Amino acid sequence: MTVVRISDDALALACGADAVAEAFAKAGCTVERVSSWGMHWLEPLVEVDGLGFGPATPVDVAAILAGSSAKAIGPIADHPFIARQQRLTFARAGRTRPLSLDDYAATGGWAGLDRARRMPAADVVAEIMGSGLRGRGGAGFPAGIKWRTVAEAPGARKYVVCNADEGDSGTFADRMLMEGDPFALLEGMAICAHAVGASRGYIYVRSEYPHAIAKLNAAIGLAAARLAPFVVEVRVGAGAYVCGEETSLLNSIEGKRGEVRAKPPLPALEGLFGCPTVVNNVLTLAAVPHILHEGGASLYDSLGVARSKGTMPIQIAGNVKRGGLFETAFGITLGELVNDIAGGTASGRPVKAVQVGGPLGAYLHPDQFGLPFDYETYAAADALVGHGGIVVFDDSADMGAMARFAFQFCAAESCGKCTPCRIGAVRGAELIDAIRSGSPRGPDAVERAPQMHNAPKAGRTRAEQLGLLEDLCDTMQSASLCALGGFTPYPVRSALKHWPEDFGDGL
Amino acid sequence: MTTGPRLDEILAAHAGRDGALLPILHDVQAAFGCVDAGAEAEVAKALNLSRAEVHGVVSFYHDFTPSPDPRPEVQICRAEACQARGVEALVLAAEAAAGSRVRLKTVYCLGLCSVGPSARVGDTLHARLDEAALVALVRGA
Ligand SMILES: Cc1cc2nc3c(=O)[nH]c(=O)nc-3n(C[C@H](O)[C@H](O)[C@H](O)COP(=O)(O)O)c2cc1C
Ligand code: SF4
Ligand code: FES
Numbered sequence: 001m002t003v004v005r006i007s008d009d010a011l012a013l014a015c016g017a018d019a020v021a022e023a024f025a026k027a028g029c030t031v032e033r034v035s036s037w038g039m040h041w042l043e044p045l046v047e048v049d050g051l052g053f054g055p056a057t058p059v060d061v062a063a064i065l066a067g068s069s070a071k072a073i074g075p076i077a078d079h080p081f082i083a084r085q086q087r088l089t090f091a092r093a094g095r096t097r098p099l100s101l102d103d104y105a106a107t108g109g110w111a112g113l114d115r116a117r118r119m120p121a122a123d124v125v126a127e128i129m130g131s132g133l134r135g136r137g138g139a140g141f142p143a144g145i146k147w148r149t150v151a152e153a154p155g156a157r158k159y160v161v162c163n164a165d166e167g168d169s170g171t172f173a174d175r176m177l178m179e180g181d182p183f184a185l186l187e188g189m190a191i192c193a194h195a196v197g198a199s200r201g202y203i204y205v206r207s208e209y210p211h212a213i214a215k216l217n218a219a220i221g222l223a224a225a226r227l228a229p230f231v232v233e234v235r236v237g238a239g240a241y242v243c244g245e246e247t248s249l250l251n252s253i254e255g256k257r258g259e260v261r262a263k264p265p266l267p268a269l270e271g272l273f274g275c276p277t278v279v280n281n282v283l284t285l286a287a288v289p290h291i292l293h294e295g296g297a298s299l300y301d302s303l304g305v306a307r308s309k310g311t312m313p314i315q316i317a318g319n320v321k322r323g324g325l326f327e328t329a330f331g332i333t334l335g336e337l338v339n340d341i342a343g344g345t346a347s348g349r350p351v352k353a354v355q356v357g358g359p360l361g362a363y364l365h366p367d368q369f370g371l372p373f374d375y376e377t378y379a380a381a382d383a384l385v386g387h388g389g390i391v392v393f394d395d396s397a398d399m400g401a402m403a404r405f406a407f408q409f410c411a412a413e414s415c416g417k418c419t420p421c422r423i424g425a426v427r428g429a430e431l432i433d434a435i436r437s438g439s440p441r442g443p444d445a446v447e448r449a450p451q452m453h454n455a456p457k458a459g460r461t462r463a464e465q466l467g468l469l470e471d472l473c474d475t476m477q478s479a480s481l482c483a484l485g486g487f488t489p490y491p492v493r494s495a496l497k498h499w500p501e502d503f504g505d506g507l
Numbered sequence: 508m509t510t511g512p513r514l515d516e517i518l519a520a521h522a523g524r525d526g527a528l529l530p531i532l533h534d535v536q537a538a539f540g541c542v543d544a545g546a547e548a549e550v551a552k553a554l555n556l557s558r559a560e561v562h563g564v565v566s567f568y569h570d571f572t573p574s575p576d577p578r579p580e581v582q583i584c585r586a587e588a589c590q591a592r593g594v595e596a597l598v599l600a601a602e603a604a605a606g607s608r609v610r611l612k613t614v615y616c617l618g619l620c621s622v623g624p625s626a627r628v629g630d631t632l633h634a635r636l637d638e639a640a641l642v643a644l645v646r647g648a
Pocket of ligand 2: 242260413414415416417418419421422480481482483484485486
């Protein structure tokens, strides 16, 4: 009987994978539901004997089985999009059934955990340190240093918390990993627990990811004996972007408002329920099992550039011909990603801007396509690698509107704890409206109040309003408690810098 | 009325759990379509919290609503990647199709950013939406 492999990843489902799977089953095939290869423009992608066909619809079934389908892409593993990658964290993508313990064990699963548990905890921490692994959630903090801090912190109770709140637009690697290779995440958490002396873990998943939540719960049930004495539980977010910030996330698990906590104390010392806690991103923890393989740490350290070691699962999204998951060693240029790998825009129009690193990341201009993907180079260019999402816009994008959206998003998602963010984001959106409307603005009711001595009583010119916007950005950048308020000025300032013509007349 | 035996069951199911408030609120929202003042008071009593504390949490999160809205809901992603793929041009048509019968909710990212514009109805996801597909989705909701 013909075995047909079709992904059951949420994205494949959204593109109609279930109907295609049903049609193959009706045609008498055995259908295996596997993880997604990450070639999203080809989903639903059908695999028969290693050969790929996509994007498939139920109508294509007969031709695919007859070997005459025009949707044939040849051997999937040889497709340039896959062949050009270096997949470590996503080594199983497309190749295994997500909830099959047999598939997992047959592809090297549990080897890292078994080896780690034979080692003293401190040696495990040392291997993570030596691999150069940095946090993939956004800040790029060295994972080994965080683990060591928790391991050395006094306390009988410690926690491992996995940050699976993945709220950044343009990112989906956490989702793909949780849905496609959930045991790898659990194994990484169990290794971390052994290394730091924790016995309990939580995975905080955003409520927008029902499929990932279901897969994780099923995987925890299947792997509980393997993970023991470590116990893991899934907690579901409630639609707040800011709960991806680690201290807000901890408050949320504790059953509180998702307000950001002031640091210190570091969560590593006083985290969940006041206990020492590792908070790591899904991709950080899922990289741990292969790093703990014999020789895995030095392999990881040998990849990448300067202080950005190993591989990054880059997520190519927005207006692109070929979107999807592209895991590669650090150092690849933005131009290569956008032009060669993604094939330019889906609309066929010229690329205007690329936002890297989510809603808090800068908009990069095609003039900056030479930038190599690494934390320090991006930081030096006032840009953000973040969680590795890149969102491409064609020349129909209105960058003034995108700058306004950055403020609007910050206003909608602010936790409200600090003034620069809570008030500043609202003021920023108003200010951009005023600038774009082009007319000089008279004083508003607050500015006319007698106690507002410093507010100008005459109208503001455009130059003055732009000055005000700069002031506001400075204030938010330097005085916000967390990166939501602190980084919102990056997309705003980069849009204004590269595309001033999108901010109305007079510039 | 959102109190009664069903709420008691939810509270009992989470008894003794660390940080039980969010899981309880999710269950209450799913069972009653909202977390209203009556439910807040019961939850507060069960967890030995003040009503203000519970209300603070309920009102913080987008997923919890203070009163039920029985209309079907269609969530449309309007975050950056879906904007880059043209979602804003579909919104007026979706609103017209929704009228007052369907509740349209803006969400920021469903993790389908390479195949947007995307939408969610219940736990079913939809991608590669054009105007006709989105309008059909709203009409069928
Ligand atoms: C507003 C905001 C949202 C964040 N969202 C996420 C997120 O969704 N996932 C994540 O892993 N980290 C997120 N972070 C970063 C976390 O605070 C934290 O740095 C990270 O979870 C640490 O894990 P890592 O070292 O493995 O990256 C966010 C930070 C901020 C300020
Ligand atoms: S910057 Fe915004 S989200 Fe962060 S703590 Fe301040 S108010 Fe909260
Ligand atoms: S931005 Fe719309 S699904 Fe991610």
